[in-house]
Amino acid sequence: MKSFRWRTSVLAFAVCVMVFVPTAAQSQEREEDTVIAASLTAMLRASRTVVSRHQALINDPAIGDKGLTGKKVLAEALVVYQETTRTDPKSIASGSRHGRLFRAQQEAIVEVIDANQASINQAGVGFKGFIPSTFARLLNEAFAKRTGSEAIVKVTAPEALIRNRKSRPDDWEAAIIRDKLLRPDWPKGQMVTELSASQGRSAFRFAAPEYYAPSCLSCHGAPKGQIDITGYPKEGASEGDLGGVISVTLFRR
Ligand code: HEC
Structure with missing residues (x-):
């Protein structure tokens, strides 16, 4: 009888542990998710910062071709990302889930800036509505198309x-x-x-x-x-x- 009760309580304890304590693999996955989400957030902010830094240029009616290509915005955003996160983007393994999503986000940045060249380079028009808030929404839409x-x-x-x-x-x-x-x-x-x-x-x-x-x-x-x-x-x-x-x-x- 005694050993029966002992076994029951061990079993009950084991069930509690299984239900309430995340396994090592679960905590590791959650930690990895947090790193990825923070990284995508940092890159979104970095690219928005780059658009903001060029806002006066984008709004300049006197300049046609502004040379603000997707490639240039991405390169500058990667520098801001590294400055703010103190993480070298090249250190993110390209085959990992983080690497794949980071890559998709970078491709989306280039796509949105390149798709808006006609507007950005329009001469004779000052404010064109191409602002960081709108850029961020378009970027997130382009990202979702790749990874939705x-x-x-x-x-x-x-x-x-x-x-x-x-x-x-x-x-x-x-x-x-x-x-x-x-x-x-x-x-x-x-x-x-x-x-x-x-x-x-x-x-x-x-x-x-x-x-x-x-x-x-x-x-x-x-x-x-x-x-x-x-x-x-x-x-x-x-x-x-x-x-x-x-x-x-x-x-x-
Ligand atoms: C030049 C005007 C302008 C400035 C400056 C501006 N925003 Fe916005 N903001 C907008 C517009 C327009 C939208 C809608 C963009 C869209 O969806 O195309 C928007 C959208 C947003 C959204 C998304 C939610 C929504 O309302 O659709 C947030 C959040 C936001 N802005 C925060 C900010 C913050 C924070 C700053 C300063 C760092 C800022 N905005 C600067 C005009 C501006």
Whole structure:
């Protein structure tokens, strides 16, 4: 009787461990997912930074061919990526999942910049609507075309701030924004990772907050409702407000 009870409790303990403690392989996969999501986020930000640095050139009506090719933007973005992550992009093994997704994102950067050459190089027109926010959405769409069944990168925002309906938060993103990122005591810049579902599939999900900088406020700042240069009403936001969220989904096989 005694040994029976002992065996039962060992069994119960084993079941608990199996249910509640992730196996080493599971924790390793989650760690790898976090590295990949952070890396795709860093590269999205890096390429957006490059577009931003060239905004005055892009908007210059006096210059036709600006030489701002996909290849050039990618090369500059890789430098920014290395500076911000302190990771040499060449150290990411090309055959790995990280390497494949990183490569697909780089191809998407080149594709979007090259596809917009006619607009970027249009002489006689100042503001052409080619701005970092739009570039980021186009990049994420081009990336999804390559990897949609495996990975999605998206820039979304609190529902009340959404300009482009395509960027609306899904249920998971809306809950994370409401319950975590918008909380006054949420540590600035802290990301969220969770195993959850997306489109009915099990997925690793990652959300990194983005805050308005002074440079954002010519479009997203005050006075609320005034039409900005892009034709949208301004949100009336202030520097430091949560302006957006980079959301990365990595589907589990
Ligand atoms: C020149 C005006 C302009 C500036 C400056 C600007 N944005 Fe935007 N932003 C837009 C427009 C237009 C869109 C919609 C882009 C699209 O989907 O094509 C947008 C979209 C976004 C989105 C995606 C969600 C949505 O509303 O569709 C986020 C997040 C965002 N902006 C944050 C920022 C942040 C943060 C900055 C500063 C670093 C910034 N923006 C600077 C005009 C601007």
